[in-house]
Amino acid sequence: MLTNKQIKLINSLHSKKGRSENELFLVEGEKGIQEVLDSNYELEFLVINADFQHLFSSNSLPIYFVSKEEITKLSTLTINQYGLAVVHCKASSSLSPLDDKVLVLDGVRDPGNLGTIIRVCDWYGIKQIVLSNDCTEFYNPKVISATMGSFKRVDCLYADLTAFFRTNPDHVIVAADLSGDNLHEFTFPPKVFIVMGSESHGIRDDVSAMIQQRITIPRFGEAESLNVAISTGIILDHLRRN
Template identity: 55%
Template sequence: MTLTKKQIKLINSLHSKKGRSENHLFLVEGEKGLLELVKSSFKIQFIVLNEIYSNHEIVQDNSDYCFFASEIELNKYSTLVTNNFGLAVVEMPKQLEFHNPVGITVILDGIRDPGNLGTIIRICDWYGIGSIILSNDCTDFYNPKVISASMGSFLRINHLYVDLVKWLNQFPNVAKIGALLNGDSLHTYTFPKTGFLVLGNESNGISKPVEDLINDRITIPSFGGAESLNVGISCAVFLDNLKRQF
């Protein structure tokens, strides 16, 4: 089947946050993401594949809503620099309902870079963290660059955007652990069984209003001359140390 002008217009609209919000749809692009998507419970509106993959396993199981395009056309529709496989238009699931915290929940304060957010989503998936809470000024979870960087992990991570200060104040008895440069050593810190691990903005760290709510300030010890670590790398180091304890 060939795409209609209406479908092409819809795909192009999903390149922007406004378009995604208005349509409650987002894009999944590339072979890795699509292969994981079709095995998930996410509802797919339609799939567009490079016409050379007309006999691909994805088509066999989803033929009713598969469309085909040339590689040149596909790259016009895609947000990726190169996309020689395909893309899907997918419905956004309902946001996480968060009531009582269990285990460690990752909290993101002002993460702006889509690549960093996608990496953090993938890392949380690797370490079995099922939910993340994001401040309202974090980048869009469904930004195509976030989805691509997550390498399919977005399918398994629940998320919620909140006014972070108000939200954290709802849990006065839950430990709030801040990843800060001037904290105690992560290597000697004992994680609580339930708590919030707060990671801050790539340039400015945790915002002052959120930092004021932190109970435990911890840092990754430095043994060299680097000024700081990427927030995604920091997330992995914190979660690896956490999993060594539990």
């Protein structure tokens, strides 16, 4: 049976402050839990719907089986009748060695977008993402949920982007920009940072000043813009076609 202390801990992990203080985060739903169980993340304990108790009979982790109503109360998700895992945060990655192809995000604050971008990177085999310090938090429950388990396969580093670029001069800095060259006619350099800005503010001036090449996804219709996660997927698809 869950103690009041454990319930209080789970509730605290709904906030960034609670995750930072406890160095723990939540993984929610069946897909996420299956993925984190098959990872090198350290788990504190599981809270699982009692209807699924037979699936965990041989598991050595501390597991608490509760009603689906209690799962709903504890979860950050609107719909979650499976369970949740309390998981230890990892130490910040240094991205060393640095891959040849790295995605860079400047000011992406929407958790759903970041989670989807991580999932897209996993699909296209991009294993490293560098994020500006004001991007949304990697361990935000909405980010983790949107990755559908891909969070365990993609390393993220939060950094001052201008300083990061200066310390890694071998990579060409290529950015998505409405005034850029046609993506369909562009060939990516062997070592590249692909920079994506936020939908509302774009790429900030100090980062923009360091960009070496700009690309754009050609528009054939009347839409004013594309979602940053969708744009990332299109660009990474072209990257892999190269």
